Amino acid sequence: xxxxxxxxxxxxxxxxxxxxxxxxxxxxxxxxxxxxxxxxxxxxxxxxxxxxxxxxxxxxxxxxxxxxxxxxxxxxxxxxxxxxxxxxxxxxxxxxxxxxxxxxxxxxxxxxxxxxxxxxxxxxxxxxxxxxxxxxxxxxxxxxxxxxxxxxxxxxxxxxxxxxxxxxxxxxxxxxxxxxxxxxxxxxxxxxxxxxxxxxxxxxxxxxxxxxxxxxxxxxxxxxxxxxxxxxxxxxxxxxxxxxxxxxxxxxxxxxxxxxxxxxxxxxxxxxxxxxxxxxxxxxxxxxxxxxxxxxxxxxxxxxxxxxxxxxxxxxxxxxxxxxxxxxxxxxxxxxxxxxxxxxxxxxxxxxxxxxxxxxxxxxxxxxxxxxxxxxxxxxxxxxxxxxxxxxxxxxxxxxxxxxxxxxxxxxxxxxxxxxxxxxxxxx
Amino acid sequence: xxxxxxxxxxxxxxxxxxxxxxxxxxxxxxxxxxxxxxxxxxxxxxxxxxxxxxxxxxxxxxxxxxxxxxxxxxxxxxxxxxxxxxxxxxxxxxxxxxxxxxxxxxxxxxxxxxxxxxxxxxxxxxxxxxxxxxxxxxxxxxxxxxxxxxxxxxxx
Numbered sequence: 001x002x003x004x005x006x007x008x009x010x011x012x013x014x015x016x017x018x019x020x021x022x023x024x025x026x027x028x029x030x031x032x033x034x035x036x037x038x039x040x041x042x043x044x045x046x047x048x049x050x051x052x053x054x055x056x057x058x059x060x061x062x063x064x065x066x067x068x069x070x071x072x073x074x075x076x077x078x079x080x081x082x083x084x085x086x087x088x089x090x091x092x093x094x095x096x097x098x099x100x101x102x103x104x105x106x107x108x109x110x111x112x113x114x115x116x117x118x119x120x121x122x123x124x125x126x127x128x129x130x131x132x133x134x135x136x137x138x139x140x141x142x143x144x145x146x147x148x149x150x151x152x153x154x155x156x157x158x159x160x161x162x163x164x165x166x167x168x169x170x171x172x173x174x175x176x177x178x179x180x181x182x183x184x185x186x187x188x189x190x191x192x193x194x195x196x197x198x199x200x201x202x203x204x205x206x207x208x209x210x211x212x213x214x215x216x217x218x219x220x221x222x223x224x225x226x227x228x229x230x231x232x233x234x235x236x237x238x239x240x241x242x243x244x245x246x247x248x249x250x251x252x253x254x255x256x257x258x259x260x261x262x263x264x265x266x267x268x269x270x271x272x273x274x275x276x277x278x279x280x281x282x283x284x285x286x287x288x289x290x291x292x293x294x295x296x297x298x299x300x301x302x303x304x305x306x307x308x309x310x311x312x313x314x315x316x317x318x319x320x321x322x323x324x325x326x327x328x329x330x331x332x333x334x335x336x337x338x339x340x341x342x343x344x345x346x347x348x349x350x351x352x353x354x355x356x357x358x359x360x361x362x363x364x365x366x367x368x369x370x371x372x373x374x375x376x377x378x379x380x381x382x383x384x385x386x387x388x389x390x391x392x393x394x395x396x397x398x399x400x401x402x403x404x405x406x407x408x409x410x411x412x413x414x415x416x417x418x419x420x421x422x423x424x425x426x427x428x
Numbered sequence: 429x430x431x432x433x434x435x436x437x438x439x440x441x442x443x444x445x446x447x448x449x450x451x452x453x454x455x456x457x458x459x460x461x462x463x464x465x466x467x468x469x470x471x472x473x474x475x476x477x478x479x480x481x482x483x484x485x486x487x488x489x490x491x492x493x494x495x496x497x498x499x500x501x502x503x504x505x506x507x508x509x510x511x512x513x514x515x516x517x518x519x520x521x522x523x524x525x526x527x528x529x530x531x532x533x534x535x536x537x538x539x540x541x542x543x544x545x546x547x548x549x550x551x552x553x554x555x556x557x558x559x560x561x562x563x564x565x566x567x568x569x570x571x572x573x574x575x576x577x578x579x580x581x582x583x584x
Contacts, residue, residue, distance in 0.1 A: 174522070178535065181520040200473050202521075324497050326522040328534035344536040344550050347519055411537040 034286040044292070046231055048239065050284040051291050054376070055240040060135070063298050064128035068156075069227065070302045071121040075159075076220065078114040086166065088212035090205045093168035094320050101317070112310035118160050120306070122335050125156050129362075133390050136375045136383055137241035143366035145233040150362045152226045155219055157335065162215035164333060165208060173321035174330040176211070177203050182343060182351035190352075202323070243376035328410045337404030338397050344412050358393075482560075482568040485510060485584045493526055501558065501570060502526065509581040512558045512570045513544050519551040531555060543578045554578075 007027070013019045014026040023041075028034040035049035054060060085104060086096050100107035129149065132138055138146035165176045180203065184194040199206030234240065318327070332340045342350025361368075374380030379387060409415030438446075476498055488494055488505040495502055500515045500523055515531075517524050522535035530541040538549030545554045559574035560582040568582070 174535075177522070178520045196468060199468075199470050200475055202475065204475065206470060206474070323500070324523055326534055330522055330535040340536075343520065346550060347552065411532075411534060413537060 028288055031286060034288045038287050044287075046235070047287055047291060048235065049287055051287045052239060052242060052284050054242045054283070056285070056290060056294065058294075060376075060378075061240065062127075062131055064124055064131050066295065066298055067302055068121055068124045068128055070299050071117045071124060071306075072223065072227065074117045074303070074306060075114060075121065078110050078117065079216070079220075081110055082114060083216060088166070088208050090168055090208055090321070093166060093208065097167045097169070097317050101314075108314065109307075109310050112313065112315045113306055114163075115315035116309045116313070117306055118163060119334070122156055122160055125153050126335075129153060130394065133365075134387060135241060135378055136373075136380060136386075138366045139241075139369070139372065139375050140366075142233075142237045142241060145230060145237060146366050147363055148226060148230050148233065150359070152223065152230060153362075154359065155223045155226060159215065159219045159223065160333065160335070162211040162219060165203070165211045166215065167317060168208065168321050170318040170321055170325075170327050171316060173203055173323065174326050175332050176207065177326075178330060178332055178340070179336070180207075182339075182347060185347050185352045187352070241376045329408060329412050331404070331408075334401065334405055338400035341400045341404035341408070344408075478572040480570055480572075481563065482512070482570050484566060485562070485568055495526065499570070499572070501572070502531075503560075503568070503570075508584050510560050510568060510584060511578070511581045512560045513578075514556040514558065514572075516555075517551055518546075518553045518555060519549070524555070 011027055014023050020026070025033050025037045025040055028037045038044045038047060038049045082100075085099065085107070087093060097111070100111045132146065132149065138149075161176075161179060165172045180194050180198055183197060184190045186193060195201065197207070197210065198204075199210050331337060339350055339355060342354055344350070369386055371383060371386065374382035406417040407414060480499055482496060482499075482503055485505075488503055488510070490505060490507060493502050493504050495515065502513045502515055504511045504513060513531075515524050516522075517533040517535065517538055519533065519536055519538050522533050524531040524533045524538075524540065530539065530547070531544070532539050533549065533551065536550050538551035539547045540551070540555050541547050543554075544557060546552075557576050557578050557580070559571045559576050559580070561569045561571070562582060562584060563569050
């Protein structure tokens, strides 16, 4: 066979004594080796050896879960590099931001990447949840994986929120002051929770230390554990959700009709109908290369778009944090602006009751929705009630967020976003 | 269920398993969790003291409302009376600004009158008034731990 030079070198390296000790299979040539390559690799074995064609359709998943995972990996990479310079001290944190901008090589691009990836991750986790809802993918047997997904969404918000304080600029200080005061509205434990979170009564050095610890070790560890379980459950619950037609077509094949000129080996035990058990091989393809190739292309796409954003748009950095002068208006991060809009009417209802109800409903959703139909198809007719309710909530959330971000100006009063208004600075 | 003397509902083995096994495990886990939680509650705060001296009474002009930055309070003098009002908005903790009619919060637009009572905006309650007293060396002393009504003031 005629190979390109890089592939020739790779093949030679893998068949040397050292290469063989690392890569048991090498570059696969046959279908057997394609399966073995997936199963014998630590990084690849979380994925199946063969994958249903339906799961590969970009029009079904839109790649949203994978994009969220890639953004998390990029955040870990850029975040680790930023940690080599960052000091969680109220005296020095802001100077490090300035150093990243003007002194440290590639510092600005790395901080931009970290900031934009964080915003995008919140966005894509939300979109991923919408996809799972509209395709009814949270139904049995995937109920608990949806619950884990909601927890991962909360961890994502927590990661973003704790990271928000670290630059120690005006944006950071007042967003966290407002956020921590919303937490204090929670019944009974509210003020104690706020005290514990801030390590004091106001946002200061103790709060910065605590948020730093949460941001760089506690929440990332929880996120990684959660993502691992989330992916593991995707496998154990029978791969990605598929419509009935795709699942049932193979069950109709009687055991005695299976070809006898093949030998079958037990690859794994999984609950429910799985891509492996008694399946017609025709609606499945080998993960290597069909899945792997798509994953690599998608990662490159995410990386390129993020790099592009980070080169042309800088992460915001306002003045040094000042406890005396709140900016006007003091706005939370965009994904909390819908809540802040509600909070501007009532802090208790907008800050505690509505988000509490939303999270509770999301967690219990697969146990409330007993409808067993319409799994694995976008906007299935059988799910018209659930889809309409969800869409209504989604539109309300989007409208509130747009009002909070664009239509609220100084003193949280109405403003016309198309008319540029002079930035008002409060003075005593 | 009919259990004979030799076959009690809870066997000795079950009883010891429950008390020394499960109860001990539950105690160990909750004690460790409680200890870790207590560790996270700071015993010493590196914050400005809640009780502070605000200078001599004569430092403030008659009819003036003076902002004290580090403490986020206003000292209000009227005639020979002194009062101290919090500058922390009761809504979400932003610092309010002094206006002609009273106080105004820039974050979400809460408006308070001169007595600290909310007249507009989302704030759930009035601004707090703190106890003002006079020290032996003739300095105003504000204690932010002690809330008072707006009618209570120090006469010098």
